[in-house]
Amino acid sequence: MAKMVQINKSSKMEQEINKDNRPPVVAILGHIDHGKSTLLDYIRKTKVTMTEAGGITQHISAYEINHTSKKDGQSRQITFLDTPGHEAFGSIRTLCTKVADIAALIVSAEDGVKPQTLEVYKQIKESAVPYLVVITKIDKPSADILRTKQSLAENGIYVEGYGGDTPVVELSSVTGQGVDEFLDMISLISELEGVMADREQNGSGVIIESRRDAKRGITAVGIIKNGTVYSGLFAGTTGTIAPIRFLLDYEGKMVDKLSFSSPVQIVGWDKMPAIGDIFQTFLKKEEALSFANALKEQKENKINSSATIGEEVTSYLHLVIKTDTAGSLEAITNELGKLSRERIAPKIILSSVGNINENDIKSALSTSGATVLGFNIKVDAQAAALAERTGVTILTFNIIYELTDKVKELLTEKEPRIEVEEVIGSAKILKLFGITKGKQVIGGRVLSGQIKRGTSVKIVRRETEIGKGTVKELQQSKIATDTAGEGT
Numbered sequence: 032m033a034k035m036v037q038i039n040k041s042s043k044m045e046q047e048i049n050k051d052n053r054p055p056v057v058a059i060l061g062h063i064d065h066g067k068s069t070l071l072d073y074i075r076k077t078k079v080t081m082t083e084a085g086g087i088t089q090h091i092s093a094y095e096i097n098h099t100s101k102k103d104g105q106s107r108q109i110t111f112l113d114t115p116g117h118e119a120f121g122s123i124r125t126l127c128t129k130v131a132d133i134a135a136l137i138v139s140a141e142d143g144v145k146p147q148t149l150e151v152y153k154q155i156k157e158s159a160v161p162y163l164v165v166i167t168k169i170d171k172p173s174a175d176i177l178r179t180k181q182s183l184a185e186n187g188i189y190v191e192g193y194g195g196d197t198p199v200v201e202l203s204s205v206t207g208q209g210v211d212e213f214l215d216m217i218s219l220i221s222e223l224e225g226v227m228a229d230r231e232q233n234g235s236g237v238i239i240e241s242r243r244d245a246k247r248g249i250t251a252v253g254i255i256k257n258g259t260v261y262s263g264l265f266a267g268t269t270g271t272i273a274p275i276r277f278l279l280d281y282e283g284k285m286v287d288k289l290s291f292s293s294p295v296q297i298v299g300w301d302k303m304p305a306i307g308d309i310f311q312t313f314l315k316k317e318e319a320l321s322f323a324n325a326l327k328e329q330k331e332n333k334i335n336s337s338a339t340i341g342e343e344v345t346s347y348l349h350l351v352i353k354t355d356t357a358g359s360l361e362a363i364t365n366e367l368g369k370l371s372r373e374r375i376a377p378k379i380i381l382s383s384v385g386n387i388n389e390n391d392i393k394s395a396l397s398t399s400g401a402t403v404l405g406f407n408i409k410v411d412a413q414a415a416a417l418a419e420r421t422g423v424t425i426l427t428f429n430i431i432y433e434l435t436d437k438v439k440e441l442l443t444e445k446e447p448r449i450e451v452e453e454v455i456g457s458a459k460i461l462k463l464f465g466i467t468k469g470k471q472v473i474g475g476r477v478l479s480g481q482i483k484r485g486t487s488v489k490i491v492r493r494e495t496e497i498g499k500g501t502v503k504e505l506q507q508s509k510i511a512t513d514t515a516g517e518g519t
Contacts, residue, residue, distance in 0.1 A: 052226070169208065236295070238310055377442065
């Protein structure tokens with residue numbers, strides 16, 4: 032027995048010895064147009080923001096840099112997660128706060144605190160991730176750093192020197208002022224946190240995005256949280272596996288291995304991995320399958336236990352949704368869920384990642400009046416031809432709020448109308464002059480209100496309705512008129 036205890040201790044000590052400091056994964060979070068992607072462009076010497084549709088970020092992106100500190104000359108690896116600031120992508124921001132080791136709360140020196148600033152702050156606090164505040168755009172003529180700090184304090188975010196101990200950095204992504212201090216602050220926070228990982232373990236991490244590549248098949252982007260991912264292993268996540276025949280880094284370059292904190296692209300999944308799910312690599316395919324099935328069972332049990340029945344509506348706007356990535360699909364699905372009206376709601380009959388194809392059009396045809404919506408994707412030639420022949424509407428977008436605005440418009444157009452009866456006048460029939468070609472010519476006196484040409488009428492005898500009609504013509508003293516008032 033003593034010998035067994037000694038072996039366990041030795042094994043535990045070896046595990047501790049094998050562990051290294053893990054480079055930080057930093058989530059860049061904040062309100063739309065507060066300079067998140069522009070900051071990363073400056074750090075990476077790129078111009079990604081110039082190519083984004085509508086000038087806004089609509090996908091999660093992962094980047095890796097090596098920063099050499101001017102203070103001690105040491106080079107340190109940092110992984111950045113760039114996140115969308117639009118309100119529609121709240122679920123992606125929540126995911127990033129859970130994946131990240133450090134959160135950078137970006138606040139513009141021009142605008143101060145905005146709605147998504149507060150949403151992000153709440154997500155940061157709930158996930159208990161260490162964070163710093165980054166005040167951007169300090170080079171702008173309208174920038175006011177003191178006012179921005181006051182705005183933060185008014186909303187319960189207290190930075191150093193302004194009533195709190197939250198680290199704060201002021202910078203410009205145009206001039207570069209303060210950027211080195213920002214990177215040094217990340218390194219300092221990382222050292223204080225002292226996150227460790229074991230390079231010798233088979234790699235594991237979290238899926239942050241997935242998409243369907245026309246040539247390579249289903250590709251998932253993950254952040255490695257522990258161990259090393261090698262080509263030749265098998266990857267497993269909820270309900271799906273992939274033989275890792277080759278690895279791609281964050282730039283899409285082929286590599287033999289990637290270790291903790293690095294973004295990794297794993298190609299060849301048999302089903303689309305869900306974002307936010309964990310992944311693990313194994314030596315054997317059977318081990319990966321067992322892991323994937325166990326996660327799938329756990330997820331199904333969780334869904335079944337939390338299932339609820341939604342409120343009934345009288346009509347649906349049936350939709351087929353196709354997007355470029357799983358993250359886009361989740362964001363659009365969440366947004367459409369907010370658009371239900373009193374008598375009509377969006378109902379997704381099919382949704383998936385990839386270009387619009389013939390099967391999507393056939394699915395739309397199976398439900399009368401269904402519309403096909405595409406986001407950042409193409410329409411196959413065969414699908415376009417079938418849609419034209421059958422009258423199926425295809426609408427494509429590359430900006431998310433344009434898609435949701437169109438759905439709002441469609442809901443307004445198709446919402447069932449409710450007729451509301453309003454009594455504007457009453458009259459007593461005094462004489463029936465004759466009936467010709469479905470018309471009745473009557474004479475009467477207006478007892479109250481008005482009788483107008485074109486309005487609907489009910490004929491009532493002893494409080495019982497005996498007929499309905501429409502006032503086609505109206506005469507007063509044999510002169511045509513549009514309105515007859517009380518007493519005429």
